[in-house]
Amino acid sequence: MKTIRKLGDVLRCFTAEEPEHSVTALSRLTQNSVSGTHDLVDGMAAIGLLHKIQRGRYRLGPLVATLYHTLEDSSVLLGAARPVMARLLADHGETLHLTMHDHGRLLLVEAMDGSRPLNVSPTVIGPHLMLHEAPPGRLHLASFSPARLQAWLDQHSRPGGAVISRERLVADLQRIARDGFDSGPVGEDADLMCLAARVLDHAGRAVAVLSMTVPEGRHARQPRAFRSVTIEAAQQISVRLGYRAAL
Amino acid sequence: MKTIRKLGDVLRCFTAEEPEHSVTALSRLTQNSVSGTHDLVDGMAAIGLLHKIQRGRYRLGPLVATLYHTLEDSSVLLGAARPVMARLLADHGETLHLTMHDHGRLLLVEAMDGSRPLNVSPTVIGPHLMLHEAPPGRLHLASFSPARLQAWLDQHSRPGGAVISRERLVADLQRIARDGFDSGPVGEDADLMCLAARVLDHAGRAVAVLSMTVPEGRHARQPRAFRSVTIEAAQQISVRLGYRAAL
DNA sequence: TGTCACTTTCCGGTAATGCCGGAAAAAGAA
DNA sequence: TTCTTTTTCCGGCATTACCGGAAAGTGACA
Known part of the structure; x- marks a missing residue:
């Protein structure tokens, strides 16, 4: 399906x-003609995926908005995450992101802007x-299967490399997967x-990641508190998705 | 581009x-194999346009959300319309829609749910x-070119027909275009x-339509007021897009 | 206004690939 | 288990997506 892949590249x-x-x-x-x-x-x-503003000026089109509205209405993940994220934002005012991944790419599903005088721009986390x-x-x-991780590493740790130390990363990922x-x-x-x-669904599969991004200064003051509220919120979302912790 | 058309059909x-x-x-x-x-x-x-939940169960995928967020951040139309619609909603509490069209189809760009005890479901207006x-x-x-309107009519007023009286519709559209x-x-x-x-852009082109849908009972009480606030709001959006009424 | 540089759009030939039917595999239903 | 339904895989053929090149369009600059 070459056409579709190209379409994705364009999007x-x-x-x-x-x-x-x-x-x-x-x-x-x-890189095409x-x-x-x-x-x-x-x-x-x-x-309608793209919209032609003028001769040779294209933007994303109205179909994207239409699709998003049905996604919004029907996505169990968004439905479960939104209220929890809103609460987290109200309590702490820090910038939040909900991400998924897709074939080695980071996809932003939801972003909420921090409300404090000094806060992190929501654009720091994204597909880039x-x-x-x-x-x-x-x-x-960390939730990739071993084979898939291999493939990803082969693709990204090669020349002069995006990934500096492959062994180091693998070790980190094991710890991350555990925690x-x-x-x-x-x-x-x-x-x-x-x-x-990590956010888990009813079957215990990792479906998304909730993250909170804060200025290092504020974090340094109470690192453990930040850690626990983040984990706690992610678990709340998981539970709303039907996950039962103590099986 | 058969593949792309099919892709659109699926979406x-x-x-x-x-x-x-x-x-x-x-x-x-x-209607395909x-x-x-x-x-x-x-x-x-x-x-990532679709997401495979399980064997043979597909939903819209995370890419839709990602794209929407960039559309949201960059769309001048959305940026111009949102505040006006929010204000209109606050003032009257009625269900609002912002639509565009795409090759004979109605596309929902934004919907805002009415806030009154009795109000219209936001799903009444949509691609269906x-x-x-x-x-x-x-x-x-009404803003189609004559040729395009011809083509559309030829396609939809044929057999036993979606459009009952072609002449009647054309006459209506002329009035609608004028108003x-x-x-x-x-x-x-x-x-x-x-x-x-109608919402017009800086060049005076019709780019979108703002609509307010209300229970007939409430409308009957003050039809002219509803009419004028709707037109007024649409004009505000047009002005925010750079449209100058009195050229 | 005419020229120039650049971009978009159009077009036809060809190699590539999307499409289909049929087979195999998987998942329920009973 | 066995039967039914649905998904997935596969190979051959016709369709078509792709490319280079030409034409048309646009804007800059003098």
Whole structure:
């Protein structure tokens, strides 16, 4: 299904930072011919996935909004997570994210903006991050099957490498998988501390990750408290999904 | 681009009422072979547009949420409409919709739930409606080019027909285009009164329709007031988009 | 206004691949 | 278990997505 993969590549080019693209820009980004990209983009605009503002200016289209509304109405995960996240936000005012992963990519399902005078921008966590670069992604990695993890590592730890020490990462992931929790900076930014906890569904499968990202200063004052409220909230979501802790 | 059209067809099968489908169900709905549908759905799940819950149970996927968040952050229309709609909701408490259209289909961009004891369900307006069945869609039709309207009519007024009187509809559309406003029931439901007004962008093009749907009883009491607040709100959105009324 | 540089759009030939029916595998139902 | 239903896999064929090149369109600049 080459067409669909390309379609996905094109869709992923549209981000909050770059919400608008021309045909040539997309063809460069996706490494395809201009004319081929034109056909693709034209089709996507025809079904409403993209919207053609002007000659050669494309943005995400109205179908995205339509689909999102049905997702919103029907997603058990969102339904379970929203109230818990809202409560967490009300209590602590820190920036929150709910993520999933998809074929080695981090997907942002829900983001809530912190309400404090000094708080973390909600855009720090997003699809632009490699999985291993921040706690949410590492938690996703930690729930990969061994074979899948192998494949991911083979793909990303090769040349000069995104992953510096493969052995180190694997060891970390084992610990993370055991705890269902990870914390650390986001990428290289030592001013941020991201705390991430696993969300499990009724069958005990890892379906998502809840994370709270706070300024390192505030975190340093009471690290254990932050850790426990994050884990606690993630567990509440899991329970709402039908997970029973003590089986 | 057959693949993309099919992809669109599949996506549109997912609604708030039917958020989950099996492969065979989708193949029936889209009138394609089971195996072909399987390939398609598999690919869509691979890029995250769909999510495979279990063997043969598909829902919309996390990519939809991700894309929506970037749309939300970047869409000038949403940015302009949201505050106006929120204000309108606060003032009157009636159910609101912001729609666009796409190749003869009604697309729901934003919906806000009424806050009164008796109010209209937000699901009455949606992609399931034919364009001519409710005021928002008629307003979209009214801004079609003559040729495009011809094509649409040819397609929908044929056999025993969705459109009963073609001449009547055309006359109505001319009036609607002139006023930038339409009101009437939603489909056959005479208990509902939907008031819809056109939203124009900086270049004076019709980009969306704002509508307010109220119980007929409340509407009958002060029809002119409802009409004017709806038109007023739509104009506010247009102005926020850069439209200048008195050119 | 005319020229130039660039981008988008159109178009036809061809290699690739999406599509289909049929078989196998998996999951329930009884 | 056995039977039924649904999903998944597979190979061959026809369709079509893809590409390069040409044409049309757009904006910049003098």
